Amino acid sequence: MTARACARGPLLLGVRHHGPGSARAVLAALEAARPRAVLIEGPPEGDALLDLAADEAMRLPVALLAHVVDDPGRAAFWPMAEFSPEWVAIRWALAHGARVRFIDLPAAHSLAAGEEAEPEDGGPRIDPVRALAETAGYDDPERWWEDVVEHRDAAADPAAPFAALGEAMAVLRETYGDGGHPRDLVREAHMRQQLRAATREFGDEVAVVCGAWHVPALAAKFTVAADRALLKGLPKVKAELTWVPWTHRRLARRSGYGAGIDSPGWYGHLFSARDRPVERWMTKVAGLLREEDYAISPAHVIEAVRLATTLAALRGRPLPGLAETTDAVRAVLCEGSDVPLGLIQERLIVGDVLGEVPDAAPAVPLQRDLARAQRGLRLKPEAPERELELDLRKETDAGRSRLLHRLRLLGIDWGEPVRARSTGTFRESWRLRWEPELSVRVAEAGVWGTTVLGAATAKAESVAAETTALVEITSLAERCLLAELPDALPVVMRALADRAALDTDVAHLAQALPALARTLRYGDVRGTTTAGLAEVAAGLAERICVGLPPACAGLDADGAAEMRTHLDAVHTATALLVDPAGAGAGGLRERWSSVLSRLAARDTVPGVLRGRAVRLLLDDGRIESEDAARHMGLALSPGTAPADAAAWIEGFVGGASGGGMLLVHDERLRGLVDGWLTSVTPEAFTDVLPLLRRTFAAYEAGVRRTLGELVRRGPAGRPGPGDAAAPGFGAGLDAARADAVLPLVALLLGRAGPGGLHGPDELDELDELDRPDDPNGPDALARRNDPARRDVPAGPDDLDDTNSLVEVGS
Structure with missing residues (x-):
């Protein structure tokens, strides 16, 4: 033309x-x-x-x-x-x-x-x-x-x-x-x-x-x-x-020019490959598979091209299309497996290419400030999802954390927090993925300010003024501290104090306290002043201690299960709020222990809460195993309804938090549970079986296997020096080997030197050393010394129980 x-x-x-x-x-x-x-x-x-x-x-x-x-x-x-x-x-x-x-x-x-x-x-x-x-x-x-x-x-x-x-x-x-x-x-x-x-x-x-x-x-x-x-x-x-x-x-x-195409990566290849598109595509696929350690040779590529061409001829098509090339790739390069084919679909057929626009393009001021922050922190937006590990002791990583938290507060979810591999509070893990729609979120957030810091501050202050729920305002305070918004935090604190003074629901107070405790802990790591938060948190804790016992009375099964969650959360929060070395007789921890003791002794409190209270007291060392056995004996007495007794067991040893290991190493408690279980009538056993199965199903497979071996041995008692050893136990106690672990326990508890307890950062460092997967960690040493525990997955709770350390003898 x-x-x-x-x-x-x-x-x-x-x-x-x-x-x-x-x-x-x-x-x-x-x-x-x-x-x-x-x-x-x-x-x-x-x-x-x-x-x-x-x-x-x-x-x-x-x-x-x-x-x-x-x-x-x-x-x-x-x-x-x-x-x-x-x-x-x-x-x-x-x-x-x-x-x-x-x-x-x-x-x-x-x-x-x-x-x-x-x-x-x-x-x-x-x-x-x-x-x-x-x-x-x-x-x-x-x-x-x-x-x-x-x-x-x-x-x-x-x-x-x-x-x-x-x-x-x-x-x-x-x-x-x-x-x-x-x-x-x-x-x-x-x-x-x-x-x-x-x-x-x-x-x-x-x-x-x-x-x-x-x-x-x-x-x-x-x-x-x-x-x-x-x-x-x-x-x-x-x-x-x-x-x-x-x-x-x-x-x-x-949207606009969205034609709903299924294979943009394939279409991009067709446009850019001026000649021999099928051969070039197969070469590209082979390169991807080789990067993933698949054994692909040039002969595979040649055969795949031949097969795609043959399929196109058989199907009456002028040239091989995506269907023919995909079938050939599956048959030749993937050997019939759809697993590598999924990788090809994700990386090549669709692709995660992210475009770029010049700095001269118009943008709202907030977008420009975000771009400057991204360049300064070397945090480039990318389409593929990736993991980001941050060490908050490093200035660049701390800045990245602040930016991501501020963006989340503005509704720009570029990064999503994930559970860190480390237990230390100075580490964070994020999952990053930039989506085009986030550009709209940035434009929306521009109404709050021209910079990320200013916009996040204004948004936090507005939310604090509008929020009425106590748990939401405490969560906002935590987010403000993570995002380091010093101008917004006083506003949020005033709102928090007002809401806390008016809210009388113990469940609401219990939901709010953990976020405050975490905020105080983060403040220590990030160097942020949180004196006002500590005062509010202490007031909330006092009100919980007063109102929790009556709030736990007369609850149904669903209410008791929900209250158990609050009980665990408050227990963890009180440990973060109080320095164990400085807690006196009238301290918060003592008052919380008194609350747990009252819950454990009240018949009007549901069994799951009484059992949980006893377990928390035992874990904290507030009662001995003999006292725990006494509580269990009362709860499992013939006069107790089987359903309530099963609920008590669920509260005491339920979940995967070390309850199984407690039964493994404390023969008295294990005998009480076994004796009660064998005495339940067939009719009642059918009723309590679902709860019991849920309780024990949470244990690791190795723990269940060890418990089964110990129960199979029967209640005859621990074998003597001349008897055959029970599976997993020696013939007797080797005191020298047991004493060998005491210096390591002292180190983990922070009592290794004359200086007393270590600071919070040093304890965080010790947390990293105590990972269950650490081949040189203390728990690994205990597992090597104990043949019964070599097949039992280790966890932090193993070291909390002194009995588990004594039983590693011989």
């Missing part, structure tokens, strides 16, 4: 968005026609941003982002990739000095219309590509599109595919009208107005790149008055546009 071909009217290039075949055909048609103006389906407000498409810092994929100025959450995207026909047309026009414009309905109107743009009574919606594929006898529209468009040589006749596709769409429009998209009629009216204006300015040397569905409407004859009538009275808002990074994964989203 020559430039004179345009004299017969504007050149209408109907395309499929994000189609590499369409992109190549558009480029060939523009090279042949050489129009003076190129009109593209898109929001006209984006015209001012088109020059940035030629910037060397622009990396595809990207998207035009339009949002309402006063309501950034109302937004729309127009994504573009290197294989998008619109992007190819923009780059061609900028390179050849042609005028380029967007001609779709302005974003100011489309954003104002919102959900009203597509009324429910618009009729069934038509997918034109699917309709044409079904007409041609294909059951897969993607396969039809590949055969007809993607595998066609665009250099043969640039105008042919557009003419054929335009005629097919004209038939569909005659049959289905607007196809269930009544808003398209308004959009097409605006496109026709822009096309008339361009024709008056440039004559017929105009090319239009738009969705093929719109071509018949642009080619048809409509009066100016009719188009003006359709556009009259449209709602309007103030909108702003900019370029934002996009990802291949998000190209499947139906």
Whole structure:
């Protein structure tokens, strides 16, 4: 086609968005026609941003982002990739000095219309590509599109595919009208107005790149008055546009240019591989598999290419498509396994490519401040998910932690906290993944301030003023400390004190205390002043100690289970609030122990809470094992209902927190449980069995096996020096070997030297040394000395029980 071909009217290039075949055909048609103006389906407000498409810092994929100025959450995207026909047309026009414009309905109107743009009574919606594929006898529209468009040589006749596709769409429009998209009629009216204006300015040397569905409407004859009538009275808002990074994964989203493609990575390969695309694709797949330590040779690649070509011939296709290459990869490179195929799907067929936009692109001030912080902290946004380990003792890692916590407070969830591998409070673990939608979240958060620190502070103060629930305000205080918001913390503290003074529900107080205790602990690590928090936390703890015993009386099973969770949380919190070395007789820990003692002795308290209270007292060393046995004997006496006795056992040894090891090493407690269990009547046993199974099912397999061996031995007692040893135990106690662990226990408890207890950071360091998976840790030593524990997974609770250390003898 020559430039004179345009004299017969504007050149209408109907395309499929994000189609590499369409992109190549558009480029060939523009090279042949050489129009003076190129009109593209898109929001006209984006015209001012088109020059940035030629910037060397622009990396595809990207998207035009339009949002309402006063309501950034109302937004729309127009994504573009290197294989998008619109992007190819923009780059061609900028390179050849042609005028380029967007001609779709302005974003100011489309954003104002919102959900009203597509009324429910618009009729069934038509997918034109699917309709044409079904007409041609294909059951897969993607396969039809590949055969007809993607595998066609665009250099043969640039105008042919557009003419054929335009005629097919004209038939569909005659049959289905607007196809269930009544808003398209308004959009097409605006496109026709822009096309008339361009024709008056440039004559017929105009090319239009738009969705093929719109071509018949642009080619048809409509009066100016009719188009003006359709556009009259449209709602309007103030909108702003900019370029934002996009990802291949998000190209499947139906927003703006979202064509819902399933394989953007494959389409990108088809567009960039000018020759031998199948061979190059197989080579790329082989390279990925070799990086993952799969044994792939050049012979595998050759055989996979042959198989894909053969499959295409058998299926009557001009060239192998994605289906044929995938089948060949599965059979040859993956040896029939779908596991490596999933990796190929994730990394290559879809891909996690993240685009970049130049610094010159318009952005809200908050976005610019975030970008500066990301560069300063060397924390680059990336599409693939990755783990980030932070050591808060390092200034850079501490800054990264502050930034991520501030963004989370603003609703920008770039990072998600995960459980750290270390138990120390100076370490954090994050899972990072940048999604394009986060650009909208940044724009929304811009209403709170122009910097990340200022916006997070303003947001925290606003939430503190509006929040009424005590647990939410304590959580906010914790988040403010993690984000290091010194100006917001006093405001939050005042709100916290007010809410705490008015709330009388013990459950609410119990939910709020752990967050305060964690906040105080974090303050020590991060060097933050938390004196006000300590005073509020102490007041909450005092009120819990007074109100908890009566609140636990008369609870049903569900209420007791919930209160047990609060009981454990408060117990942990009191340990964090008080220095064990400085707790006097009237201290908080003493008062909390008194509360647990009252709970353990009250018959009106549900069994699960009484059992849990006894267990917590035993773990803290407040009672001896003889006292625990006495409590258990009373709870499991014949006068106690079996269901209540089973609940007591659940509270005492339930869960995976070392209850099984307690029964392994304390024969008296194990005998009491065994004796009670054998005395339960068959009818009652059926009732308590579900609770008992839940209790013991939480133990590790090795613990259950050891318990079974000990129970099988029977209640005859510990074997004497001349008797055969029970499985897992020696014939007697080896005092010398038992005493050998005492220096190590003293070190773990912080009493290794004349200076007394270590500080919190040093204890955190010791926590790291006491990991269960540490081959040189103290618990590993105990397991090596004890044959019975070699198969039993170790945990921190093993070292809490002195009996477990004594029993390692012989």
